[in-house]
Amino acid sequence: MKGVLPDLPPLFSRRAHLPAEGTTVYRAAHTTETDGLFALDVAGGTGILSMYDTLAAEQELELARACAEAGKLTGIYVKRRPVEAKHAANTERDYLSPPDPIWGEAAPEITALENGVPFLIRPGADLSIGLFTDARPARQWVRQHAPARVLNTFAYTCGFGLNAALGGADTVKxxxxxxxxxxxxxxxxxxxxxxxxxxxxxxxxxFEWLHRLHKRGDRFDLVILDPPSFARSRNGTWRAEKDYAKLAAQAAAVTAPGGRILALLNHAGVSPAAFERMFQRGLDNVQRGGRMAERLGPGDDYPQATHLKVQVWQLDG
Structure with missing residues (x-):
């Protein structure tokens, strides 16, 4: 097997407090702890093994078995994530994200908890299983600070919107x-x-919805931005490192006076300072005053992780 397999039981023991705190979907081993070879997420009694390097089939199975034994898991699904995976996701889906486990029992759908909130996790559905666990502190922040009107963009399975609703928001889109x-x-x-x-x-x-909402005069007390780092659409190619300022400008245009924007960026190549400058440029472009008021990060199950930037922007009244 490439590299040296880390001592897995201590990694699980470092996360032992999470289930007791109402979180049963989390990262059990991050790439910073595995020399970049793999990451392991857990949802209930099932593991999701993300591979960032290619192993022979028997080595992959050996790793899956070791993860299952260390975490007392009943089944392991695999996600193969080579650098080109984002481009091959549609043409090689069954290879990158097999619908069946490579080890143990199948669990097509799991109800797992995050800070006591239930979510449906589908381990074999796609490369993304239903929740990005690194954003757990940001979702908790939304639940604790939910204002009356919330707009959740790039919503995926609506984890932010759900937490806003649970936090008492009257309107969540x-x-x-x-x-x-x-x-x-x-x-x-x-x-x-x-x-x-x-x-x-x-x-x-x-982007079309932000334009439409602005045109009809809808304003929100909190706008949540959680875009992909790269995407293609009929309107062209989105690259967060060059296009986030435009997104910030459009978000500011639908944010009420004195409102806030929660901005996430999952991009290891952009520093927090560069992200802040991009966002400020977007506000300047639409002449909205505001300041970066708070920074958040991933949970303690992501030790030494630098990929995710989360900033809370307070706009002027």
Whole structure:
């Protein structure tokens, strides 16, 4: 096997407090702890093994078995994530994200908890299983600070929107380009006993929706931005490192006076300072005053992680 397999049991023991605190979906081994070879996420009794280097089939199975034994897991799914995976996701889906476990029992759908909030996790559904666990502190922040009107863009399965609703927001709009994940988000709402009318789940391009909402005069007390670092659409190519200022400007245009923007960027190549400069440039472009008020990061199950930047921007009244 390439590299040296880390001592897995201590990694699990470092996360032993999480289930006791109401979190049963988390990162059990981060790449900073495995010399970049793999990461392991846990959802209930199932593991999701993300491979960042290529192993022979028997080595991959050996690693899966070792992870299962260390974490007392009943099944292991694999996600193969070579550098080119984002481009091959549609053509090689069954190889990159096999629908069946490579070891142990199948678990097509799991109800797991994050800070006591239930979420549907689908380990074999795609490269993304239903929740990005590094954003757990940011979702908790939203639940603790939810104002009356919230716009959740690039919503995926609506984890931020759900936490805003649970935090007492009167209006929450979730926007995403995939009907499939918005429906998944409605299922997550149902798990918490919340109403999930279709009018709160807006299908379509986020930039087009931001333009539409601004034009009709909708304003929000909190706007959540969690875009991909790279994406293609009919409107062209999005690259966060060069396009985030435009997104910040459009978000500011639908943010109420005195409102806030929670901005996330998952890009190891952009420093927190560079991210702050990009965002400030976006505010300047639409002549909105504001300041970066707070920084958040991933949870303690992501030791030494530098990929995720989370900033809370307070706009002027």
């Amino acid at each position: 979730n926007v995403d380009l995939s009907r499939k994940v918005l429906s998944w988000g409605q299922d997550n709402y149902a798990l918490s006993g919340l109403s999930a009318p279709d009018t709160d789940f807006l299908y379509g391009d986020v």
